[in-house]
Amino acid sequence: MKAKIEFDGKFYEFPVTKGSEDEYAIDISSLRAQTDGLITLDRGFKNTGSCESAITFLNGEEGVLRYRGYSIEDLAENASFLEVAYLLIFGELPSKSELDKFYEDIKAESNVDEEMKKILDGFPKSAHPMGVVSSLTNALIAFNPSSVNVDSKEDMYKAIIKLLAKFPVLCAWALRKRTGQPLDYGDDSLGYVENVLKMMFKKANQDYKVDPVIASALNKLLILHADHEQNCSTSTVRIVGSSHAGLFASISAGISALWGPLHGGANQAVIEMLEGIKADGGDTKKYMAKAKDKEDPFRLMGFGHRVYKNFDPRARIIKQSADDVLANLGVEDPVLDIAKGLEKEALEDDYFVKRKLYPNVDFYSGIIYRSLGIPTEMFTVMFALGRLPGWIAQWREMRLGKEPIGRPRQVYTGEKLRSYKDIEKR
Numbered sequence: 001m002k003a004k005i006e007f008d009g010k011f012y013e014f015p016v017t018k019g020s021e022d023e024y025a026i027d028i029s030s031l032r033a034q035t036d037g038l039i040t041l042d043r044g045f046k047n048t049g050s051c052e053s054a055i056t057f058l059n060g061e062e063g064v065l066r067y068r069g070y071s072i073e074d075l076a077e078n079a080s081f082l083e084v085a086y087l088l089i090f091g092e093l094p095s096k097s098e099l100d101k102f103y104e105d106i107k108a109e110s111n112v113d114e115e116m117k118k119i120l121d122g123f124p125k126s127a128h129p130m131g132v133v134s135s136l137t138n139a140l141i142a143f144n145p146s147s148v149n150v151d152s153k154e155d156m157y158k159a160i161i162k163l164l165a166k167f168p169v170l171c172a173w174a175l176r177k178r179t180g181q182p183l184d185y186g187d188d189s190l191g192y193v194e195n196v197l198k199m200m201f202k203k204a205n206q207d208y209k210v211d212p213v214i215a216s217a218l219n220k221l222l223i224l225h226a227d228h229e230q231n232c233s234t235s236t237v238r239i240v241g242s243s244h245a246g247l248f249a250s251i252s253a254g255i256s257a258l259w260g261p262l263h264g265g266a267n268q269a270v271i272e273m274l275e276g277i278k279a280d281g282g283d284t285k286k287y288m289a290k291a292k293d294k295e296d297p298f299r300l301m302g303f304g305h306r307v308y309k310n311f312d313p314r315a316r317i318i319k320q321s322a323d324d325v326l327a328n329l330g331v332e333d334p335v336l337d338i339a340k341g342l343e344k345e346a347l348e349d350d351y352f353v354k355r356k357l358y359p360n361v362d363f364y365s366g367i368i369y370r371s372l373g374i375p376t377e378m379f380t381v382m383f384a385l386g387r388l389p390g391w392i393a394q395w396r397e398m399r400l401g402k403e404p405i406g407r408p409r410q411v412y413t414g415e416k417l418r419s420y421k422d423i424e425k426r
Contacts, residue, residue, distance in 0.1 A: 063308055133384065137251055156396065163251065213325060315364055
């Protein structure tokens, strides 16, 4: 199968690649060579496939998300986060013995060098946790200076295990720094998700008991965020890694990309929007009207999705968990009441229903994190914790696939050749 392009009276043929889910892509890797310099212009790479990947399938029109062929609904209902991490990274769901070894290896590497605390101490308490986590992740390189030999399964496995083990500790430290709590290393007798909760929330003078409803909700949230195809942060991890930068450096770059309010920071933006509505009297009908007014700059955060043209499949799953957590904790919070009001109106309003502007996963995750007492600035860190196995899987696939260094082109729109003028003549 070929695709033809006509330019300046000449025709050029390019092969067409077909994916396993019947997606087609024109392979233009020889475009410049065939046409003496012609390139494509695709702002934001919305129509450009940067790679072939076997990790995640996403169909935004149908609201489909699958990891390695497994539906997100099936995994969220039945799997643990570590099972999903193993699946994404290594391609198959683990056997019980493989999963047990996977977690034992992670627990063995969960200690973080004490000198890392000195780096953490250098940040003011007011520092944004995403900046702290990105910096600490990059600092892991100093304590693991040897580069990963990607041709060695053992080296690759060790690097992956170290990051899966230490990253939750760094996330918990960022939270405890923010809240003024002493640092905690967790408990090897707990599961991965349960240990995350303990490291974040245990008070120094109290025992910590894991609430199964909260643990289940967090397990689902981490699974739902574990990968999402070639988004901004994932593409960043792959392009940084394509220079043969190490795993820790590549992931640190991905964390920085995730930080933005148009990406991982969206769940933080939801709560900030809700706080603004509360400060203005809490009238949800007023703000729904503002959202429908094209002349009004107000933007309804957490509704609709730039990829999903239907209901976000992750939102369907986590909506029930949000309801369960709120009911279990008995939280009384006017901001969360406003969120429930907006949700109800959006699901019943013809304007939003016709345009399929339904609440997305960021809307519900923000509600859950707020109800757990997690500071708004930590929401994106929680997103990063979930996305970690996806980033690792994408980096590993890219390196094992021997992909070339990423190097986009541009269409230059600046000045043509000019002569230098002495400063007196300018």
